[in-house]
Amino acid sequence: MAEIKLTDVTKRYPDGFEAVKDFNLDIGDGEFMILVGPSGCGKSTALRMIAGLEDITDGELRIGDEVVNQRAPKDRDIAMVFQNYALYPHMTVRENMGFALKLAKVPQEEINSKVEEAARVLDLEQHLDRKPANLSGGQRQRVAMGRAIVRDPKAFLMDEPLSNLDAKLRVQMRAEVSRLQHRLGTTTVYVTHDQTEAMTLGDRVAVMRAGVLQQVDTPKELYDNPVNLFVAGFIGSPAMNFFPASIEGDRLKLPFAEVPLPAELRQAAQSAGGELIAGVRPEHFYDPAIETGASGTTFEVPIELVESMGSEVYAHFGIGSGGPQSEELAELAADSGAADVPSSGDGIAVARLDPATNARSNERMQLALHPESIHLFDARSGRNLAMASAQPEASPREEPTTRLS
Numbered sequence: 001m002a003e004i005k006l007t008d009v010t011k012r013y014p015d016g017f018e019a020v021k022d023f024n025l026d027i028g029d030g031e032f033m034i035l036v037g038p039s040g041c042g043k044s045t046a047l048r049m050i051a052g053l054e055d056i057t058d059g060e061l062r063i064g065d066e067v068v069n070q071r072a073p074k075d076r077d078i079a080m081v082f083q084n085y086a087l088y089p090h091m092t093v094r095e096n097m098g099f100a101l102k103l104a105k106v107p108q109e110e111i112n113s114k115v116e117e118a119a120r121v122l123d124l125e126q127h128l129d130r131k132p133a134n135l136s137g138g139q140r141q142r143v144a145m146g147r148a149i150v151r152d153p154k155a156f157l158m159d160e161p162l163s164n165l166d167a168k169l170r171v172q173m174r175a176e177v178s179r180l181q182h183r184l185g186t187t188t189v190y191v192t193h194d195q196t197e198a199m200t201l202g203d204r205v206a207v208m209r210a211g212v213l214q215q216v217d218t219p220k221e222l223y224d225n226p227v228n229l230f231v232a233g234f235i236g237s238p239a240m241n242f243f244p245a246s247i248e249g250d251r252l253k254l255p256f257a258e259v260p261l262p263a264e265l266r267q268a269a270q271s272a273g274g275e276l277i278a279g280v281r282p283e284h285f286y287d288p289a290i291e292t293g294a295s296g297t298t299f300e301v302p303i304e305l306v307e308s309m310g311s312e313v314y315a316h317f318g319i320g321s322g323g324p325q326s327e328e329l330a331e332l333a334a335d336s337g338a339a340d341v342p343s344s345g346d347g348i349a350v351a352r353l354d355p356a357t358n359a360r361s362n363e364r365m366q367l368a369l370h371p372e373s374i375h376l377f378d379a380r381s382g383r384n385l386a387m388a389s390a391q392p393e394a395s396p397r398e399e400p401t402t403r404l405s
Contacts, residue, residue, distance in 0.1 A: 002064035002077075002154035002187055003029045004050060009059035011045050011211075019045040021211045023059070030185045032178075034202035036192055037234070038335035042211040043191045044159055050189060051157050052076050063154060079148035081158045085140045087132040087147075093119075094128040097146045111150075118146040121180065138169045145180065155187040162197065174200060195235055199223070207231050209331070229277065229382040230328040232375060238282045238314065239332070241349040244324045245278035245376065252374065254278055255319040257299035259371045268376070268385040275379035277324045282314070284373035285351035288366055289358065296370040304348065306361050315351045315359040317367070328382050 004027040011020040020042040027033045035043040048054040052073035087096050098111040119125045122142045162170045181188050198205045199219040206216045215227045226232035232240050243254050251258045288298050301317040376385045
């Protein structure tokens with residue numbers, strides 16, 4: 001096991017395009033670190049630089065106590081698990097798992113011992129003499145992981161290893177990967193586009209956008225205290241709702257209601273000046289007819305669609321105006337595919353309600369929210385105003401221009 005440290009790492013291609021910009025990240029010994037972000041954000045490039053499959057243009061990469069910028073991949077003592085398994089079809093599971101050790105001229109007895117131990121850990125003992133074509137997708141992925149495990153490397157690097165699996169199998173394999181990493185205690189860097197994987201797997205999560213590291217923290221901290229609009233919108237499912245907002249006296253004016261603002265948030269908003277964007281997570285709305293003892297702000301909205309999930313209900317409601325417009329929010333919509341759906345997210349918000357709610361499509365109903373659950377963002381910089389004075393571990397170098405419609 002080993003610590004991995006990237007200091008001011010940049011990847012610049014010959015045409016001048018910077019895929020990764022001034023990347024700073026410390027990954028602790030035995031830590032499970034997730035790199036997450038939309039397609040093209042640079043997360044796989046960062047992983048490939050750690051692996052030695054991409055050259056580092058500027059900056060320094062350390063694995064353990066050694067600078068490895070100029071070291072070949074085979075000399076970095078890392079093992080990589082790919083999206084497409086990369087198994088040899090003509091070899092058995094046993095031969096696939098032991099192939100790297102065979103190339104390293106490890107004695108056959110030791111190879112057999114390590115392969116059989118990894119097979120026990122991964123529940124592959126009964127499949128050791130089968131070939132990849134006779135295995136399911138989940139079994140193939142476990143073989144790919146077993147091939148990495150037998151090498152006993154300083155670190156595992158995983159590049160979207162579950163993306164080729166169907167939804168149900170991904171959930172099962174996600175739990176298996178988590179149990180395996182905690183059992184082995186090996187430093188692991190895991191790249192994914194799926195924020196659910198990021199939130200459920202990682203000790204910490206690094207969110208990237210356009211080659212720039214936005215925020216690094218625990219899943220809970222990212223969810224509760226996102227540093228900017230992009231992190232707030234990327235983390236969470238359903239995604240955070242965003243509304244144009246303004247301050248009038250000691251109240252925050254939203255398209256559908258006016259709510260009192262806590263003093264510290266009001267001061268931060270007033271000091272920012274200009275236009276604001278308010279963010280509310282779907283679960284922070286509630287049905288006051290059910291939660292009768294709650295003391296939040298109540299308002300009436302038109303319900304356009306109700307989705308019953310059994311354990312919860314998603315109520316989509318109109319807010320009476322278009323949503324806020326910003327570069328960050330447009331990028332999030334494009335990545336999720338929402339930008340290609342007519343009127344998707346335009347003047348519509350989502351509330352996650354108790355299944356006992358009487359919410360009905362095409363009817364008006366009372367909803368409520370607690371003012372303290374609102375996040376306020378500076379519309380010009382995208383910065384979370386509640387964290388304006390905080391010093392995050394990693395902050396974005398670039399702040400996009402935003403505007404309200």
